Amino acid sequence: MKPTSIVASIALSAFALLCSLGVALAQADCKSLVKASPFGPDDQVGATNRITPAVTKAAAAEIQTGAVVSMAYNLVDGVPLFGTRFTKTVLTAVALVPGAEFGKNKLTYMEDTYLSQSHVGTHIDGMGHIGVQDCYYNQTPMGKFVTQNGIKKLGLENLKSFATRGVILDMVKVFQDAGKLKTNPACRTPCLDGGTVITEADIQAALKMYNVTLREGDAVFLHTGWGDLFNQFPAQNANYNKAEAGLGKAAAQWLADQKVVLVGADNWAVEVIPGEDAQEAFPVHALLLTNNGIHIIENVRTDLIAAEAASSKRATFFLSMTVPKAAGTTGTFVNIEAIR
Amino acid sequence: MKRRHFLLGTLALVVSPRATSAETRRFRVAFANLNEEPGTWIEGLGFTGAEIRRSFELASRGLPLDLIYYDNAGDAEKALANAADAVSRGVDLLIEYNSDAAANAEIGRRLKTAGIPVLAISYPIPGAPLYTADHLAAGRIAGKALGQFAKENWSEQTPVAAILGDVADPSPSVTARIQGMTEGLRQELPNVSPIRLDSAGHPVRAEGVLAKFLGTQTRRKVLVATLDDASALAAKSAIETAARTSDCVIVSQGVSRSIHGGASEKKEIDPANRGSIVLGSVAYYLDRYGYEVLPIALRMLQGEQVPERTMTNHILISAKNVFVEYPPYDMN
Numbered sequence: 001m002k003p004t005s006i007v008a009s010i011a012l013s014a015f016a017l018l019c020s021l022g023v024a025l026a027q028a029d030c031k032s033l034v035k036a037s038p039f040g041p042d043d044q045v046g047a048t049n050r051i052t053p054a055v056t057k058a059a060a061a062e063i064q065t066g067a068v069v070s071m072a073y074n075l076v077d078g079v080p081l082f083g084t085r086f087t088k089t090v091l092t093a094v095a096l097v098p099g100a101e102f103g104k105n106k107l108t109y110m111e112d113t114y115l116s117q118s119h120v121g122t123h124i125d126g127m128g129h130i131g132v133q134d135c136y137y138n139q140t141p142m143g144k145f146v147t148q149n150g151i152k153k154l155g156l157e158n159l160k161s162f163a164t165r166g167v168i169l170d171m172v173k174v175f176q177d178a179g180k181l182k183t184n185p186a187c188r189t190p191c192l193d194g195g196t197v198i199t200e201a202d203i204q205a206a207l208k209m210y211n212v213t214l215r216e217g218d219a220v221f222l223h224t225g226w227g228d229l230f231n232q233f234p235a236q237n238a239n240y241n242k243a244e245a246g247l248g249k250a251a252a253q254w255l256a257d258q259k260v261v262l263v264g265a266d267n268w269a270v271e272v273i274p275g276e277d278a279q280e281a282f283p284v285h286a287l288l289l290t291n292n293g294i295h296i297i298e299n300v301r302t303d304l305i306a307a308e309a310a311s312s313k314r315a316t317f318f319l320s321m322t323v324p325k326a327a328g329t330t331g332t333f334v335n336i337e338a339i340r
Numbered sequence: 341m342k343r344r345h346f347l348l349g350t351l352a353l354v355v356s357p358r359a360t361s362a363e364t365r366r367f368r369v370a371f372a373n374l375n376e377e378p379g380t381w382i383e384g385l386g387f388t389g390a391e392i393r394r395s396f397e398l399a400s401r402g403l404p405l406d407l408i409y410y411d412n413a414g415d416a417e418k419a420l421a422n423a424a425d426a427v428s429r430g431v432d433l434l435i436e437y438n439s440d441a442a443a444n445a446e447i448g449r450r451l452k453t454a455g456i457p458v459l460a461i462s463y464p465i466p467g468a469p470l471y472t473a474d475h476l477a478a479g480r481i482a483g484k485a486l487g488q489f490a491k492e493n494w495s496e497q498t499p500v501a502a503i504l505g506d507v508a509d510p511s512p513s514v515t516a517r518i519q520g521m522t523e524g525l526r527q528e529l530p531n532v533s534p535i536r537l538d539s540a541g542h543p544v545r546a547e548g549v550l551a552k553f554l555g556t557q558t559r560r561k562v563l564v565a566t567l568d569d570a571s572a573l574a575a576k577s578a579i580e581t582a583a584r585t586s587d588c589v590i591v592s593q594g595v596s597r598s599i600h601g602g603a604s605e606k607k608e609i610d611p612a613n614r615g616s617i618v619l620g621s622v623a624y625y626l627d628r629y630g631y632e633v634l635p636i637a638l639r640m641l642q643g644e645q646v647p648e649r650t651m652t653n654h655i656l657i658s659a660k661n662v663f664v665e666y667p668p669y670d671m672n
């Protein structure tokens with residue numbers, strides 16, 4: 001399909017969806033469906049409100065060696081994507097054509113065009129991503145704020161900085177130490193098998209392993225080993241997308257109670273798939289994003305920082321992650337680095 | 341005040357160990373599955389034994405139960421041997437899914453002697469609570485849905501109706517489904533008597549027999565109730581081939597993965613396919629049996645009374661509710 005056709009098709013689909021949403025989702029009582037923000041009725045910032053100058057300053061103490069560990073995957077053709085999702089760049093290199101150079105200094109240039117869904121690769125789920133009926137974070141009746149080109153509330157442009165302390169929770173080691181690791185044969189290195197529920201007790205064990213106490217404003221990352229399947233793209237894409245170990249609802253609630261600002265993992269949904277209740281859809285997404293404004297980062301590369309934590313016996317780091325001010329969007333691919 | 345604190349503290353010491361013990365007590369439960377042979381459909385509905393077993397694995401994650409799995413392989417002797425093994429292992433409870441009545445009677449006797457409670461699935465065991473599909477009710481839902489569609493859309497004429505599938509299967513479940521379909525249809529259209537089109541359980545044959553039937557009903561609207569989803573898809577193919585999509589509709593039984601998919605995996609029953617001639621399929625939730633059965637088992641183990649018979653709550657799954665009943669997770 002030609003790029004123009006793809007764009008037209010997406011626009012038509014989005015328009016059709018919006019039309020149907022307008023009819024179907026106009027009646028919900030958001031005050032009964034979604035919690036109010038603790039940061040006030042106009043809040044669109046969510047948990048990043050907790051990253052105060054004091055939190056950032058305290059997190060800076062984590063920078064001890066200056067070593068930087070990558071926590072993002074390259075966004076390239078063939079990485080696991082769902083269904084109709086796509087990511088493609090088109091290189092514009094007209095100036096490279098002989099005779100098209102600029103000036104006597106023969107300057108040339110190149111640019112790219114992204115033809116990409118935003119929730120691909122290592123990416124952040126914004127608060128416009130998940131709701132209950134048409135009710136989104138802070139009881140926002142989103143049906144009133146959707147347009148063909150984006151959302152008028154809760155877009156990524158509202159977020160504050162993520163300059164805070166990161167904590168890596170090595171769930172593989174926790175399960176190994178507890179003698180309950182059931183790996184998946186497709187993983188080349190140990191991983192928690194799809195459907196494994198990570199509980200509050202498991203998280204407590206991971207924190208205890210490196211003597212960490214969570215602080216308000218922390219960013220928490222789970223290492224489940226499932227990212228090894230992502231790394232084998234495209235061979236294991238189907239296995240990667242089929243299931244995953246991840247947070248159960250009680251564990252997610254416990255993390256929310258610790259007032260963390262984000263939860264990331266080396267899998268595609270952070271939460272356990274299949275879920276604990278076969279009749280619920282992505283309950284941890286709704287719990288974290290919709291009810292608590294806590295962002296979710298998916299497809300995080302955690303193996304390097306987990307190995308670093310294991311060798312240094314230190315699971316904390318300064319989180320370097322910025323989110324583009326892409327107004328009215330529900331998510332975007334991001335780069336993440338752990339600074340030690 | 342001090343005395344009160346002392347009394348409360350003493351009470352806590354006495355009570356808390358017992359409470360903790362009750363909370364943390366884990367039970368060993370054996371589940372003997374009907375048949376896990378690949379390709380074998382359970383109850384003729386398009387589900388495999390592996391799907392049923394998986395539902396037990398998933399449902400047990402949050403419960404204080406450690407499961408031991410057996411495959412009865414559709415064989416009475418194997419079922420007896422599995423039950424004997426469960427007894428020798430001293431399990432706390434046996435969940436038995438076995439279709440042989442004589443073997444079930446013997447299993448019931450042996451387990452009673454061993455003092456191990458039994459919970460039966462689909463096929464009764466004397467003295468054991470039963471979890472089962474309600475085939476009659478499921479059939480009625482399908483018949484009623486077809487009748488209502490005809491009344492709402494083809495009120496000026498009387499349609500003909502057919503029941504398509506392995507209609508000669510003498511098992512009580514299929515007999516009940518057919519009876520329910522007939523009753524549900526007649527509740528809405530008292531003058532319509534469905535004829536039975538026998539495919540012997542083969543989708544290709546289902547397509548053929550329906551095609552032949554459509555050839556005899558060229559001027560009539562046709563209501564098709566199928567006994568399973570594979571037959572429904574075959575029926576749809578026959579109707580499309582005969583260019584009869586404007587005067588035929590289908591309601592199926594099962595809601596297996598052959599007929600519903602997910603956000604990316606598109607199948608016949610899908611929110612984006614509301615104009616399908618497959619109006620819907622009646623859910624049996626065999627792929628959720630673990631979620632239905634294990635809580636009953638846990639209640640038995642905790643000494644609670646459970647009903648003698650618990651039945652599946654069947655509903656019609658259509659494009660309008662498929663994602664509510666079966667939330668897709670092939671997206672994020």
